Amino acid sequence: MYFRGALVLSLMLVAPVFAMAQDMSVSGVLIDGQGWQLISEGYKFTEGPAADADGQVYFTDIPNNRIHKIGLDDKVTVFAEATANTNGLMFGPDGLLYGCRNGDKRIVAYDKDAKMQTIAEDLASNDLVVAGDGGIYVSDPPGGKVWYINSKREKRVVAEGLRPNGVILWPDQGTLVVTDGAEPVLWTFRVERDGSLTDKDRYYGPLQLPPGGGAPGSDGMKVDSIGRLYVTTRVGLQMFDPTGRLGGTILKPQPGSLSNVCFGGKNLDTLYVTAGDKVFKRRVQATGVRYAKPK
Amino acid sequence: MMPTRRFRYKVLPLAFYHHATTGLFLVLLAAGSPGEVSAADDYQLGPDSKVQEGVPQGAVTKRSWKSEKIYPGTERDFWIYVPKQYDGAQPANVMVFQDGGGYVNPEGQFRTTIAFDNLIHKKEIPVTIGIFINPGVIPAAGADQKPRQNRSFEYDSLGDQYARFLLEEILPEVGKEYKLTNEASGRAICGISSGGICAWTVAWERPDAFSKVLSHVGSFTNIRGGHVYPALIRKTERKPIRVFLQDGSADLDNVHGSWPLANQEMAASLKFAKYDYRFEYGDGGHNGKQGGAILPDSLRWLWRTEGAAATQK
Numbered sequence: 001m002y003f004r005g006a007l008v009l010s011l012m013l014v015a016p017v018f019a020m021a022q023d024m025s026v027s028g029v030l031i032d033g034q035g036w037q038l039i040s041e042g043y044k045f046t047e048g049p050a051a052d053a054d055g056q057v058y059f060t061d062i063p064n065n066r067i068h069k070i071g072l073d074d075k076v077t078v079f080a081e082a083t084a085n086t087n088g089l090m091f092g093p094d095g096l097l098y099g100c101r102n103g104d105k106r107i108v109a110y111d112k113d114a115k116m117q118t119i120a121e122d123l124a125s126n127d128l129v130v131a132g133d134g135g136i137y138v139s140d141p142p143g144g145k146v147w148y149i150n151s152k153r154e155k156r157v158v159a160e161g162l163r164p165n166g167v168i169l170w171p172d173q174g175t176l177v178v179t180d181g182a183e184p185v186l187w188t189f190r191v192e193r194d195g196s197l198t199d200k201d202r203y204y205g206p207l208q209l210p211p212g213g214g215a216p217g218s219d220g221m222k223v224d225s226i227g228r229l230y231v232t233t234r235v236g237l238q239m240f241d242p243t244g245r246l247g248g249t250i251l252k253p254q255p256g257s258l259s260n261v262c263f264g265g266k267n268l269d270t271l272y273v274t275a276g277d278k279v280f281k282r283r284v285q286a287t288g289v290r291y292a293k294p295k
Numbered sequence: 296m297m298p299t300r301r302f303r304y305k306v307l308p309l310a311f312y313h314h315a316t317t318g319l320f321l322v323l324l325a326a327g328s329p330g331e332v333s334a335a336d337d338y339q340l341g342p343d344s345k346v347q348e349g350v351p352q353g354a355v356t357k358r359s360w361k362s363e364k365i366y367p368g369t370e371r372d373f374w375i376y377v378p379k380q381y382d383g384a385q386p387a388n389v390m391v392f393q394d395g396g397g398y399v400n401p402e403g404q405f406r407t408t409i410a411f412d413n414l415i416h417k418k419e420i421p422v423t424i425g426i427f428i429n430p431g432v433i434p435a436a437g438a439d440q441k442p443r444q445n446r447s448f449e450y451d452s453l454g455d456q457y458a459r460f461l462l463e464e465i466l467p468e469v470g471k472e473y474k475l476t477n478e479a480s481g482r483a484i485c486g487i488s489s490g491g492i493c494a495w496t497v498a499w500e501r502p503d504a505f506s507k508v509l510s511h512v513g514s515f516t517n518i519r520g521g522h523v524y525p526a527l528i529r530k531t532e533r534k535p536i537r538v539f540l541q542d543g544s545a546d547l548d549n550v551h552g553s554w555p556l557a558n559q560e561m562a563a564s565l566k567f568a569k570y571d572y573r574f575e576y577g578d579g580g581h582n583g584k585q586g587g588a589i590l591p592d593s594l595r596w597l598w599r600t601e602g603a604a605a606t607q608k
Contacts, residue, residue: 199369
């Protein structure tokens with residue numbers, strides 16, 4: 001008995017580092033019997049899922065120029081219209097909903113009443129991530145750039161020479177991850193104190209590719225509270241552990257596009273995905289991250 | 296029923312953990328976990344792994360390295376072992392170790408420098424400088440942030456990046472102080488777990504630079520695509536690589552693959568393609584016990600100069 005107790009104790013002592021080392025399978029994320037549930041359909045192309053402080057999820061229907069809101073009761077309402085092809089969305093620590101308003105080359109933010117303000121102008125954008133200090137990273141696929149907009153709303157290019165699509169920060173905001181849908185890897189950068197990006201490498205990979213050939217089509221991403229990363233791809237929602245190793249692929253809810261993902265719901269323990277004409281959710285054994293803590 | 300002398304352990308999915316920054320090896324065995332196996336895994340170190348009176352002892356010095364080119368931003372420690380018999384007159388052979396902090400530890404599972412002392416003294420291996428390198432870490436910008444651990448990226452990735460790191464950064468740096476051979480026949484590389492597949496990857500990519508591989512419980516599984524090697528070995532013209540593989544029947548079976556099956560498949564492909572290989576398959580788990588116990592024999596076999604014949608015990 002003593003022998004057994006000592007082993008359990010030793011495991012408890014090393015548990016935080018041990019969790020980094022053991023394999024992390026999607027079976028540790030999924031819940032038996034909890035598959036994808038359809039929330040709503042009839043859209044042209046859904047994108048940009050983002051959870052507010054209550055866990056309600058907002059998403060865009062890009063060609064229809066609308067932002068929708070999913071209530072905690074799963075009822076979907078229109079939040080904003082005439083959104084000029086707004087794509088990626090995320091809530092900032094100030095409670096504003098930031099958006100990539102690519103139709104008129106602006107980054108904008110909405111308050112609770114859907115009143116819009118301009119944050120930055122003259123930049124193409126696809127996706128964004130808002131850090132805990134209010135700094136924003138924006139992907140600019142046509143320009144092959146990642147922009148940084150600081151809390152004073154000054155913008156500058158912090159990475160070039162890649163075809164960025166999705167962008168996300170680690171839970172501690174010390175590393176930025178960038179997708180490039182044509183590459184079998186995800187790029188990582190060290191985040192400097194002033195928002196600059198350094199030490200670019202192919203840390204996550206290889207991604208699972210469609211059998212028979214083709215690019216991964218990696219797009220939107222999120223991380224969970226223990227640092228697992230979820231990226232939407234052509235073959236499904238791929239999950240990577242914090243050391244950059246693929247832990248497995250969660251099946252898509254339907255054939256076709258899987259553009260983006262977020263954690264939502266009251267306890268932030270439900271995955272929401274935008275998939276072509278529909279939006280789905282699925283409860284999991286993982287919890288999302290809010291970057292509200294100051295850096 | 297009376298208890299038997301042989302314990303039944305339940306081994307965790309990953310029973311071996313290497314701490315990337317300190318090189319500390321931990322072996323974790325726990326009751327009540329999935330994957331029950333029965334294994335003795337009671338390998339013991341022999342006299343060649345113990346300090347022997349009258350045998351000259353080499354010197355070990357610790358260095359640190361910040362990569363700016365191949366793994367930008369990474370920092371790491373490494374150790375250089377120089378045998379007493381090295382006099383700088385002739386270029387010394389070189390053996391590189393991944394997870395260097397573990398292999399260089401004189402009280403660890405491998406005690407490599409002690410084995411080197413003994414075998415070099417008996418002239419059973421050539422005068423060889425050991426370079427024991429830890430995996431890289433990218434420190435975070437802030438104290439409240441986590442460093443990025445680069446071990447899996449450096450060791451599990453296929454391709455020539457780690458080989459270039461050795462050839463363009465570490466070997467030239469050590470070469471400033473010590474005369475090292477440039478011949479592939481005088482260069483070996485060794486590692487455990489992901490460090491084991493890394494050793495194979497370095498030689499596979501650059502057989503012109505490294506000709507000898509020693510793998511302990513090597514991760515020839517799908518961590519980052521390394522499960523393709525058995526297929527590649529069969530369908531690629533044989534490369535001039537001598538390779539010693541060690542694994543155990545109680546090794547890992549997890550989401551990345553089955554280590555025992557992967558190592559058996561490597562051995563079968565090496566046999567098929569007529570490589571100069573040796574496969575030691577024991578009953579241990581994901582640790583360095585068997586690899587450490589047979590390290591002196593492995594080194595003798597790897598560095599031997601007589602004719603090469605594929606053998607499998």
